[in-house]
Amino acid sequence: MSNTAAADPGTEAAAPRRAVEVEDLCVSFPSPERGKVTVVNEVSFSLDRGRTLAIVGESGAGKSMLSLALLGLTPKPGWVTASRVVVDGIDVTTLNDKGWSKVRGKNISMVFQDALSGLNPVRSVGAVLMEVIRRHQGVSKAQARQAATEMLESVGIPDAKTRLTVYPHQLSGGLRQRVMIALALVNRPAVLIADEPTTALDATIQAQILELLAEMITDAALLLVTHDLGVATSISDQIAVMYAGRFVEFGPTEEVLRRPRHPYSAGLLSAVPRFERERRPLVAIPGSPPSPSEVGQGCPFAPRCTRVQDRCITDRPPLEDLEGHPVACWNPVPA
Amino acid sequence: MTAPLLRTEDVVVRFRVGRRSLTAVDRVSLSVPKGETVGLVGESGSGKTTFGLAVMRAIDPNHGRVVFDGVDLTALGERRMRPFRRRMQMIFQDPFASLDPKMKVGRIISEPMRIHSIGDRQEIASRVSSLLEAVGLPSDTVQRYPTQFSGGQKQRISIARALATDPEFLVADEPVSALDVSIQAQVIAVLDQVKKRFGLTTLIIAHDLALVYQVTDRIAVMYLGQIVEEGPTADVVFDPRHPYTASLLSASPVPDPEVERTRERIVLRGDPPSPISPPSACRFHTRCPIARPVCATETPALVSCGPNRTVACHFPGELGPVLDGR
Numbered sequence: 001m002s003n004t005a006a007a008d009p010g011t012e013a014a015a016p017r018r019a020v021e022v023e024d025l026c027v028s029f030p031s032p033e034r035g036k037v038t039v040v041n042e043v044s045f046s047l048d049r050g051r052t053l054a055i056v057g058e059s060g061a062g063k064s065m066l067s068l069a070l071l072g073l074t075p076k077p078g079w080v081t082a083s084r085v086v087v088d089g090i091d092v093t094t095l096n097d098k099g100w101s102k103v104r105g106k107n108i109s110m111v112f113q114d115a116l117s118g119l120n121p122v123r124s125v126g127a128v129l130m131e132v133i134r135r136h137q138g139v140s141k142a143q144a145r146q147a148a149t150e151m152l153e154s155v156g157i158p159d160a161k162t163r164l165t166v167y168p169h170q171l172s173g174g175l176r177q178r179v180m181i182a183l184a185l186v187n188r189p190a191v192l193i194a195d196e197p198t199t200a201l202d203a204t205i206q207a208q209i210l211e212l213l214a215e216m217i218t219d220a221a222l223l224l225v226t227h228d229l230g231v232a233t234s235i236s237d238q239i240a241v242m243y244a245g246r247f248v249e250f251g252p253t254e255e256v257l258r259r260p261r262h263p264y265s266a267g268l269l270s271a272v273p274r275f276e277r278e279r280r281p282l283v284a285i286p287g288s289p290p291s292p293s294e295v296g297q298g299c300p301f302a303p304r305c306t307r308v309q310d311r312c313i314t315d316r317p318p319l320e321d322l323e324g325h326p327v328a329c330w331n332p333v334p335a
Numbered sequence: 336m337t338a339p340l341l342r343t344e345d346v347v348v349r350f351r352v353g354r355r356s357l358t359a360v361d362r363v364s365l366s367v368p369k370g371e372t373v374g375l376v377g378e379s380g381s382g383k384t385t386f387g388l389a390v391m392r393a394i395d396p397n398h399g400r401v402v403f404d405g406v407d408l409t410a411l412g413e414r415r416m417r418p419f420r421r422r423m424q425m426i427f428q429d430p431f432a433s434l435d436p437k438m439k440v441g442r443i444i445s446e447p448m449r450i451h452s453i454g455d456r457q458e459i460a461s462r463v464s465s466l467l468e469a470v471g472l473p474s475d476t477v478q479r480y481p482t483q484f485s486g487g488q489k490q491r492i493s494i495a496r497a498l499a500t501d502p503e504f505l506v507a508d509e510p511v512s513a514l515d516v517s518i519q520a521q522v523i524a525v526l527d528q529v530k531k532r533f534g535l536t537t538l539i540i541a542h543d544l545a546l547v548y549q550v551t552d553r554i555a556v557m558y559l560g561q562i563v564e565e566g567p568t569a570d571v572v573f574d575p576r577h578p579y580t581a582s583l584l585s586a587s588p589v590p591d592p593e594v595e596r597t598r599e600r601i602v603l604r605g606d607p608p609s610p611i612s613p614p615s616a617c618r619f620h621t622r623c624p625i626a627r628p629v630c631a632t633e634t635p636a637l638v639s640c641g642p643n644r645t646v647a648c649h650f651p652g653e654l655g656p657v658l659d660g661r
Contacts, residue, residue: 058515172606202378203542204603204622207586211602227516230545230588234595254592271520273549274589275572275658281527282549284520288485 019221057242126164244300251325377557430489441477566644
């Protein structure tokens with residue numbers, strides 16, 4: 001293995017603080033009527049190790065497509081364009097499949113919603129873990145076995161040594177998700193993408209997994225993709241609200257939750273039930289999210305927005321700094 | 336508390352699993368007062384859906400009574416059950432699976448009326464259009480197929496179908512959990528409107544405590560087939576007496592940084608045990624943060640612990656409250 005190029009994923013240099021940098025990332029699919037449909041549009045952000053960014057949005061907002069793009073897993077015939085995507089110091093925009101296989105699982109990894117489909121059903125937990133370790137670390141089988149056992153212990157799997165031989169279906173949903181987290185973190189990636197990691201789990205197990213994620217993510221950047229604003233609140237430093245493929249509001253979690261400026265963020269927050277002594281009726285957002293092929297030239301939220309103006313129909317508002325954090329709106333909610 | 340429209344007494348439902356038997360619902364007694372909404376809360380495997388099906392007599396309980404408007408339904412044969420089927424309806428979690436994709440919406444909504452021989456063609460048509468209006472769908476919906484609608488619209492169609500026979504009692508099993516956040520609030524509002532308009536009594540089955548808090552008058556919490564706590568909604572949420580209720584409340588994240596930062600988080604260890612071989616005595620004792628030896632040897636009875644509320648715990652109230660509910 002060559003050790004000359006800075007982009008070599010095998011280089012053991014001091015880990016850069018900046019874990020991921022994305023500029024103007026788009027994911028598009030060919031469309032018979034429109035030539036192409038863009039499902040992720042002009043997304044830019046950067047994230048340091050030890051920080052958590054929650055990407056919040058509803059189904060079809062493009063959150064999962066964004067995650068897959070960052071992992072080099074955009075499903076065919078889709079394609080990614082970006083002016084810059086740097087993961088752990090590596091420019092990934094030019095990587096081919098072989099290049100990606102060195103980066104994925106080592107510099108960036110992922111935890112999926114459904115651990116049963118994320119794990120290979122015919123291979124034991126230990127075999128999969130050891131393979132991932134050996135692929136990226138070049139250690140002996142015995143060393144890999146030791147590392148796998150330690151990793152399972154650190155994610156709170158009781159009796160880790162004997163669990164190496166079990167298959168995914170023999171584990172409960174909570175334990176499977178712990179195995180997924182072990183698998184994702186075993187090579188100490190700079191970036192962990194967790195796509196709805198607790199959505200399939202019961203409340204008490206969700207609490208365990210969120211606690212575990214918070215504990216384990218001390219040295220990696222966590223990109224948490226979720227539809228659940230409560231989950232995002234409990235674990236993130238920053239929130240990006242995504243609608244119709246774009247970030248429409250992006251800022252520190254407390255600020256976005258306390259003073260949402262985009263009408264969609266504000267709408268989502270008032271649609272969620274909470275525990276307040278004075279029960280207020282939930283305020284629904286009328287209509288439903290657009291499919292990517294329906295998005296016109298104006299603000300994609302305009303058809304559902306209570307603050308809509310003429311301009312919103314014709315011009316798309318850019319994501320611009322608004323007293324503290326970026327918001328894409330011509331008529332933002334007053335602070 | 337007004338007289339119950341529906342009450343169950345010691346309902347038991349068992350399933351055979353291979354050679355063993357699984358008690359999904361274990362001696363559940365619950366009352367749903369007329370005109371009120373009761374929420375049944377629990378995690379997967381707690382037996383809440385099975386209980387809902389037993390209430391509808393979609394499953395026959397192995398033991399116990401289901402009393403609707405003073406009549407024990409479990410004693411009725413299918414023929415005498417029919418008038419009651421008309422008076423009780425159910426909506427399900429998955430509107431994609433519960434609507435026949437090959438039937439036009441008009442036919443889906445009117446089917447219960449045809450089954451129960453309610454009204455002639457004209458009456459059926461006019462009832463369908465008034466139901467569509469009640470759930471906020473345009474009248475041309477009748478000519479279309481379910482696949483042409485979004486999840487939220489499909490759930491509105493399910494609600495319209497459930498209301499077709501003019502029922503008094505509605506069981507809603509996870510009515511919004513398959514829907515997006517912005518759509519959930521729409522469907523909750525529709526449920527609330529039709530409840531008032533048609534004078535419904537409702538049993539809502541859900542895992543989302545914040546949602547159940549929002550829409551119910553009373554809450555019952557289930558764990559491994561049994562009710563562990565029951566009472567007026569605000570009392571249960573802000574002053575939980577059972578440690579499982581307190582843990583569930585503390586595990587429900589809400590989008591409020593203040594609450595998330597200040598509340599006491601109780602994280603339960605381990606997984607819920609299998610209902611095939613539930614723990615002895617108090618079933619929660621294997622995960623309970625305040626369990627003591629007695630909890631593994633003596634079953635706590637569901638007893639009164641304040642006005643209109645009950646709890647099954649040897650040490651009630653020791654672990655709550657967890658929310659201050661500003």
